[in-house]
Amino acid sequence: MLLAFLKLGLTSFGGPIAHLGYFRDELVVRRKWLDESAYGDLVALCQFLPGPASSQVGFALGLRRAGPLGALAAWAAFTLPSAILLIVFAAGAAALQGPVAQGVLHGLKLVAVAVVAQAVWGMARSLTPDRQRAGIALCALVLVTLVMGAVGQIGAIVLGAAAGLVLCRTGERSGDATLGFAVSAKAGLVAFALFVGLLVALPLLAGAIGDHGIALFDAFYRAGSLVFGGGHVVLPLLESEVVATGWLSSDAFVAGYGATQAVPGPLFTFAAYLGAVGAPPNGIVGGLVALVAIFLPGLLVLIAALPFWDRLRRRPQAQAAMRGANAAVVGILAAALYDPVWTSAVLGASDFALAAGGFLLLVMWKAPPWSVVVLLAGIGGVMGAVG
Numbered sequence: 219m220l221l222a223f224l225k226l227g228l229t230s231f232g233g234p235i236a237h238l239g240y241f242r243d244e245l246v247v248r249r250k251w252l253d254e255s256a257y258g259d260l261v262a263l264c265q266f267l268p269g270p271a272s273s274q275v276g277f278a279l280g281l282r283r284a285g286p287l288g289a290l291a292a293w294a295a296f297t298l299p300s301a302i303l304l305i306v307f308a309a310g311a312a313a314l315q316g317p318v319a320q321g322v323l324h325g326l327k328l329v330a331v332a333v334v335a336q337a338v339w340g341m342a343r344s345l346t347p348d349r350q351r352a353g354i355a356l357c358a359l360v361l362v363t364l365v366m367g368a369v370g371q372i373g374a375i376v377l378g379a380a381a382g383l384v385l386c387r388t389g390e391r392s393g394d395a396t397l398g399f400a401v402s403a404k405a406g407l408v409a410f411a412l413f414v415g416l417l418v419a420l421p422l423l424a425g426a427i428g429d430h431g432i433a434l435f436d437a438f439y440r441a442g443s444l445v446f447g448g449g450h451v452v453l454p455l456l457e458s459e460v461v462a463t464g465w466l467s468s469d470a471f472v473a474g475y476g477a478t479q480a481v482p483g484p485l486f487t488f489a490a491y492l493g494a495v496g497a498p499p500n501g502i503v504g505g506l507v508a509l510v511a512i513f514l515p516g517l518l519v520l521i522a523a524l525p526f527w528d529r530l531r532r533r534p535q536a537q538a539a540m541r542g543a544n545a546a547v548v549g550i551l552a553a554a555l556y557d558p559v560w561t562s563a564v565l566g567a568s569d570f571a572l573a574a575g576g577f578l579l580l581v582m583w584k585a586p587p588w589s590v591v592v593l594l595a596g597i598g599g600v601m602g603a604v605g
Contacts, residue, residue: 232330239337269516321602332576358549382542
């Protein structure tokens with residue numbers, strides 16, 4: 219488990235939507251740890267919950283495959299590579315500057331285009347095999363295009379599930395009848411109580427004691443609790459917590475965000491930089507405090523949901539709803555392929571050709587994603603140097 223997710227943690231560039239594509243290719247297609255529909259169910263659930271969706275999916279896959287230690291190994295291996303790089307950057311490593319570095323960064327964005335396109339292509343073939351589900355996916359795409367952010371994503375999944383109840387009653391589910399998470403109902407309730415208890419108690423404790431370490435944990439725990447879908451949605455919350463409060467300058471915040479774009483893994487590891495570069499406790503201790511605090515609420519609420527959701531999804535009505543929700547997830551991924559993935563990366567004909575080449579390498583030649591990362595990043599660096 220550690221090695222599988224360490225590979226993903228070292229090569230998964232492009233943000234949460236791209237990460238879901240990397241997970242699907244490595245764990246569903248190559249390793250066959252679960253089937254396509256079960257993976258779609260898990261992605262739909264994590265889109266509902268607060269926290270970093272791709273990290274929650276990875277944590278859940280580790281939990282299913284190897285129990286609590288597997289979940290911890292999956293989270294640590296996927297998260298720590300980028301967190302360590304950002305703590306080093308906070309300690310004084312040079313920021314990405316110059317045409318070559320910017321070209322490499324642009325090449326990594328093109329990798330994200332190829333990976334997300336592969337994910338949309340593969341999931342659409344298995345999760346939208348008929349007109350009804352293709353129509354649900356199209357409606358979800360339109361909705362999230364018109365209504366931006368978490369509201370549009372959650373609304374698309376809710377409406378997709380409702381449409382599935384009406385339009386997707388027939389058809390047998392293939393693959394896993396249950397995902398078999400080793401989480402009891404009692405453990406789920408305890409996790410939910412911890413989630414709510416910390417959300418209420420931390421600000422009271424920080425105000426009463428006045429310790430910056432507790433205030434730091436409270437700020438990042440609150441940010442992680444209020445973000446749905448993860449990714450760039452967390453940025454305004456983090457800015458209000460560390461810049462508006464005077465903990466960090468705006469220039470330092472933006473520099474750290476730029477560095478975060480150049481490393482693999484979840485965007486939430488930006489917290490490690492912010493904790494390391496701020497007021498004491500800073501450095502390694504501050505980075506780890508902020509890192510644990512921002513991920514903890516999403517993992518607690520996931521543990522709280524898993525035992526009840528696993529029981530619910532066995533019911534015929536729930537299976538019909540999940541067919542519709544899975545189709546909606548395809549629409550959400552397709553919308554994300556355009557904005558922000560495509561719009562931020564494909565700026566001209568050469569970019570389109572490189573992204574298309576990466577897509578064909580992944581789909582037709584079955585190239586491993588890490589090789590496409592190296593290839594396109596290298597080409598981007600060369601183009602930056604000569605252009």
